[in-house]
Amino acid sequence: MSRTAPSTAPEIPGLVYRQPLGSGGYADVFLYEQQMPRMPVAVKVLKRDGLTPAIRRQFIEEANTMAELADHPYIVQVFRSEQLADGGAYLVMKYYPPPNLATRAKRERLTVEEVLRTGIQLSSAVETAHRAGIIHRDIKPANVLVSQYGAPGLTDFGIAGRGGNQDEHDEDVGVSVPWSPPEVLYGQSNGDSRSDVYSLAATLWHLLVGRSPFEQPGGDNSAYALMPRIRATPAPQTGRADVPLSLERLLGQAMAKKPDARPQTAIEFARGLQAIEQEQRFARTPIVVLDESGHTTVADGGGRPAPEHTDHDRTSVRAPAVMSPQPQLPTATPRSADEAAVDEGPQPLTISGGALLAGVGVVLLALVGALVWAIGFRSDDAPVDASTDAPRASATVGGGGPVVDIPEPPGLDGQGVPGSVVFTWNYAGVRKGDFYRMRIAPSQAEVVDAEVTTVREMPHKVAAAPGETVCAQVAVARAAGATSAYSGIKCLQGG
Known part of the structure; x- marks a missing residue:
């Protein structure tokens, strides 16, 4: 071009x-x-x-x-x-005042929370375009502007297609190779919802790392060099210790070589990002799309059960059901119409007159039952995991959903020994299956940009000549995807 x-x-x-x-x-x-x-x-x-x-x-x-x-x-x-x-x-x-997201990604490291939020918002825009029969075909960081309030704005629909159709003039415009899927680059597809999902994932990967997924720092990154990598090389991981494994997996799936292996719609991709927000205890970002009548709506269930006839693939995200082990007690507290609208379950009973004693009896029985349940739950017959008695950073996510353990940042120490340095660390709430991500560099200033190394156990030994300085940081990672913040930087000298 x-x-x-x-x-x-x-x-x-x-x-x-x-x-x-x-x-x-x-x-x-x-x-x-x-x-x-x-x-x-x-x-x-x-x-x-x-x-x-x-x-x-x-x-x-x-x-x-x-x-x-x-x-x-x-x-x-x-x-x-x-x-x-x-x-x-x-x-x-x-x-939209500068900079766009491409420029921002070069200048600063965006947080995982910000990238997730931006991904859901962009997916909302792309899903809305798809429902209008429009495929963007050029999603990339430079085409995402940012308002003065921090909201993204997707732009440059210059090569957008209607329903993925392409005519004889489209080759005059071209595509942006680093963020385009292999089937588009090699002429096997004119682009569809799945190709836009690929470009969304490549864009989020870029925002996390500061470059496109298949770009090699210092290497040949021309279009002719990138295309074979995009076609044949698996999508790389970001290498950031603070990026949860669940996000690494979702981005890898969305950048799969075969379109059928990806999330099939932008809203499906957005829901995957929302699940990671929930896992990481971030604020929930709503999905905003057009509803069946063509009006903009928030495509989230908000915890309310949807009617059985609702098409969940269209405009709603159904919250997981919350099961409580304790019986629910009746209440006579009056509620406003707005409060009643939020709870579509059975309405509270109004207890009066001769029914009062019976109601009190029901309440007492319920309390006794709850007490017996609690005692039984802590009985000596219940298995006890000694490791869970230690302090831990955890929270119940999603109003009764699974408990997600966010490890605390470890304390890093170590010593120099002949021919090497040995790093050790400790943290509360050690879990079976924990592993670690380390950045290691010859100086403190270089640690934050060092390549991330996965370490399965401690202590960790690094070869070092006598007097040679080795600096490191370590983070705790869990198989479920939760990752701690990095420790402070520790510098040691070889013995």
Whole structure:
């Protein structure tokens, strides 16, 4: 795809030009100030040089597509578009201040919580596009803008397809190789919902690591070098100790070589990300999609049981059922209509007159039963795991869901011995199956960027000449996917 000369910012009624924002192969983006109401807007302008009917048609389709999806909170809003007398065209959009996510990922390490939240929000946008029959086909970090309130905005629908269909002009536009699935790169598919899921996962991987999944630091990362890796090399792990194994597995599945092995829809991928949020005790990010009538809705059950006829693959996420071992006591506390709407189960009984004594008896029996249940649960016949008596960082997630043990950061120590240094560590609540992730480097400053090594047991010995410095950090990891924060950095010298 050849680059053309930058276009000149056109004079647009009601807008005052301020400055350039960026440039692509076929269009430039400028910052304007709208005069009424006064606010900044981004204007995408087609370049005149190299302009073809196919490019002009793609630009018009982009405007129409983004306008069709403009109500979604995570899709960049289009205000208007116009074709100019000289054959050019422009698109007036909501302004998102720099940087985009590609630039942010280069400058800083995004947290796992932020990446999960962004992934769910982007998946919501992509699912909404899919339900409108639109495949994006160019999801990547550079096409995700960020509002001043931190919300992502998916943009650049220039090569989007309707239902995955592709016509004879699409080859003029091309795809972004580092984030595209093998079936698209090798012409086996024009793109569908599963190819967009692949690109979503590749984008999240990029946000975690700071580069695309198959890029090799210092190596040949041209399109011709990347394509064989994307086709044949399994998706690598991120190498970050704070990334849970469950997220590593989900990203690997979503970047599977065969489309059938991936989550089949963006909302399925989003629900997988929500499950990891729950596992890690992060705040739940809602999925926002269009419902069956074409209106934007929050696609979460919110813990309320859905009617049996509801199609859960469309707009709802059903919370796991919560089973309580203790009997529920009746209550006569009055509730508002809003509170009653949240609980669709049996309504509380109103106890009055002669029924009062009977009600008290029921309550007493229930309390006795609960006490007997509690005593029986702690009976000497119950198996006891001695390791669980130690303090631990754990929480019940999802209102009665499984207990997720988040290990505490370990304390790192060690000593130099002849020919090596030996690192040891300790932490409360040791569990069978715990393993460890270590960063090891020759200086304290290099540790945070060092390659992560998986260690199965301690102590851990590292070869070191007498007087040679070795620095390290360690984190505790669990088979269920929970990972502690890293320990402090410890530097030792070989003996």
